[in-house]
Amino acid sequence: MPRVKYLVKSSALRPLALASLIANVALIVTGAAVRLTDSGLGCPTWPKCTDGSYTTTSAMGVHGAIEFGNRMLTFVLAGLAIACFLAALGHPRRKSLVRLSVAAGLGIPMQGVVGGITVLTHLNPWVVGLHFLLSVGVIALAYALWRRAAEGDGAPAATVPAPLRVLGRLTALASLAVIAAGVVVTGSGPHSGDRGAKRNGLDPAAISQVHADLVFLLIGLSVALWFALRAVPAPAAAVRAAGVLILVELGQGLIGFVQYFTHLPVLLVGAHMLGAGLVWTSTLAVLWSLRTRPEAVAEDAPAPAGEPARTAPVPAS
Known part of the structure; x- marks a missing residue:
């Protein structure tokens, strides 16, 4: 053909x-x-x-x-x-x-x-x-x-125990919640995109506090995941991904606090927006590191000579 x-x-x-x-x-x-x-x-x-x-x-x-x-x-x-x-x-x-x-x-x-x-x-x-x-x-x-x-x-195969996969998902949900809260904070702040544009009417200080609380939760979950991955021990890629996520979160948190207390200077706000994208991609990297996908193998495919029969990987539930 x-x-x-x-x-x-x-x-x-x-x-x-x-x-x-x-x-x-x-x-x-x-x-x-x-x-x-x-x-x-x-x-x-x-x-x-x-x-x-x-x-x-x-x-x-x-x-x-x-x-x-x-x-x-x-x-x-x-x-x-x-x-x-x-x-x-x-x-x-x-x-x-x-x-x-x-x-x-x-x-x-x-x-x-x-x-x-x-x-x-x-x-x-x-x-x-x-x-x-x-x-x-x-x-x-x-x-x-x-x-x-x-x-x-092939079917996704877990590289860490189930409780750590749950912790990884909770960390991802917290990351998404931080981003969503940040969007609401932005809608209440002064940078509207046009001087005549309306704001969402929420109290900036109150919604910023909610955002900060979620940031602390995210960092706490990320640190707990990093320590747990080291204790298992998990693959080096998973530990490294969790460590990178923590560093990105700390950098993003620092920018966030500085911009808040310096009344939202434009350059810092722009850096914070970039940081949001980096936090999210770092979060995705952690999720990907907790499982792997081997090449698909047909169930009736014979094993190579001298090798044991292949078995299906443990699903990453």
Whole structure:
């Protein structure tokens, strides 16, 4: 049977998935730049930038250029998503990769639609928050595609005992809760994306305290997981991933406290937004380190001469 030629080599899937992951984290940063420079309505309508043009004009100044530049990043993300899909097609026996590439790719037009609603609702803080949380979901899918491209298609096999996997999931939930609370804090603060945009009406001090409490919970769970992984002992990759997560959390926490007590300077807020993306990807790395996927083996496949029969791995429940 002749081999099918694909437009993108299958070997390019992993670097393309990594590029997509980085670009989606970068979208958080460029979105922060739009908000922090009051450029949220630099293009006052959607899908056009103005009523008469899809592009910005010199009359719209720097705010129009910043908002339009952020919109253009969507096309970069879409191009990477399409390239990932085409590369995944080069793995005809790994339909899971194709499904992941499609799921991650569908997040891009969804981002565009939610971004458009954000503009049309004049930067409603709840819609802005949804826009950010959608990025968190796309980042998770892009990360999953990147990691799965280097794995087999066998059943997931646990690398640590069940209680540690539960602790890992609790840590991930706490990480997501911290991010969600941070979105609400942002909606109550002064950086709205436009001087005329409304805020969510919540007390910034009270919601910031809730956010800080969740941060302490997350750090506590992460430290407990790190010690537990060392005590088992767990694979070095799992211990390392948990240690990296703690370091990222401490750095992010430091930025958060400094920005709060220095009245939210723009550069620190932007760094904190980048930190949110890094905390989330570090959290995903911990989850991935708690299980592995070997190559799929057919149940009726004979074992090589001189080797015992293969048994199925313990499922990572």
